[in-house]
Amino acid sequence: MIHSVGLIGDPIGRSLSPAMHNAAFACHGLADRYELWPTAAHALRDRILRLRTMKMRGANVTIPHKSAVLSLLDAIDPIAQAVGAVNTIVRRDDGQLGGSNTDVAGFLRALALTGYTPRESSAVVLGAGGAARAVCYGLLASGIESLTVINRTPERAEALLADLLATTAAEPHLLALGAAEPLVPQAIADADLLVNATSVGSDGSRLPLAPEHVPAHALVVDLIYRPTPLLRLAAQRGARTQDGLEMLVQQGALSFEAWTGLDAPVEIMRAAARQALEEQV
Numbered sequence: 001m002i003h004s005v006g007l008i009g010d011p012i013g014r015s016l017s018p019a020m021h022n023a024a025f026a027c028h029g030l031a032d033r034y035e036l037w038p039t040a041a042h043a044l045r046d047r048i049l050r051l052r053t054m055k056m057r058g059a060n061v062t063i064p065h066k067s068a069v070l071s072l073l074d075a076i077d078p079i080a081q082a083v084g085a086v087n088t089i090v091r092r093d094d095g096q097l098g099g100s101n102t103d104v105a106g107f108l109r110a111l112a113l114t115g116y117t118p119r120e121s122s123a124v125v126l127g128a129g130g131a132a133r134a135v136c137y138g139l140l141a142s143g144i145e146s147l148t149v150i151n152r153t154p155e156r157a158e159a160l161l162a163d164l165l166a167t168t169a170a171e172p173h174l175l176a177l178g179a180a181e182p183l184v185p186q187a188i189a190d191a192d193l194l195v196n197a198t199s200v201g202s203d204g205s206r207l208p209l210a211p212e213h214v215p216a217h218a219l220v221v222d223l224i225y226r227p228t229p230l231l232r233l234a235a236q237r238g239a240r241t242q243d244g245l246e247m248l249v250q251q252g253a254l255s256f257e258a259w260t261g262l263d264a265p266v267e268i269m270r271a272a273a274r275q276a277l278e279e280q281v
Ligand code: NAP
Pocket: 063, 103, 126, 127, 128, 129, 130, 131, 132, 151, 152, 153, 156, 197, 198, 199, 200, 202, 223, 224, 225, 244, 245, 247, 248, 249, 251
């Protein structure tokens, strides 16, 4: 029987996930297909109903449905509940749907590949959307000592930290800032990790912070899949950098394992995602 898995979101036409997961299915000799299921907000409930009633393994969920989907599922794992976002749905044989968030562990696995350890470190996260929530949850759960969230809309940064603080017993130093506040330059200068979790730079031309504040000594991670102006400038200044492709691969590997119970062929998934990205350029 051919099972199917799909990506629920809107827009999703440029997703690398079909290439990555179809390579993994083929590697295991499975006939499954990973499909794109573009879904507008008004159609989300029906999409989830179809997932429940048809014999599918599950789905990924992306912008703009990661939070809205929580109320449509039967069980949410504690990390997805704390982050307030589901990116992976697993369908059980009885049709029950479970939601989890593999962005958190995907980010931490990608970060670990750089050799960076969050414990007793100081991080700045740019952005306060769904990706920033996953990143901040992961850093807090890993014992970060100081975390500053900088966002164009400061209220969202404040809400993010307030929500996540309720999920941890640790007492890190936390600060929420608007992008134009005077404390921003010092916070960035003091950080040993800078993560861009905004979408600024995905057009290949814009920086998410003033050029003079791009650090020279921190690890600079951009969640955008391809090299961005931020990563290029940071590397020119001597900083270590990582783009978002590795996080994409690692979260995808965890989703694949949740759907199939099989080990994810990570190198094959990485190569397929990279090739699909190059074909887009
Ligand atoms: P989101 O929930 O829509 O959040 C977008 C964030 O970007 C918000 O903080 C928003 O600020 C900020 N932003 C957008 N346009 C801006 C602008 N012109 N100037 C300043 N700030 C701006 O999106 P998301 O899901 O968090 O995704 C954010 C990025 O992470 C995207 O590029 C996405 O592709 C990437 N991502 C990568 C992975 C991966 O596996 N590598 C996983 C998830 C996401 P406001 O709050 O002020 O609107």
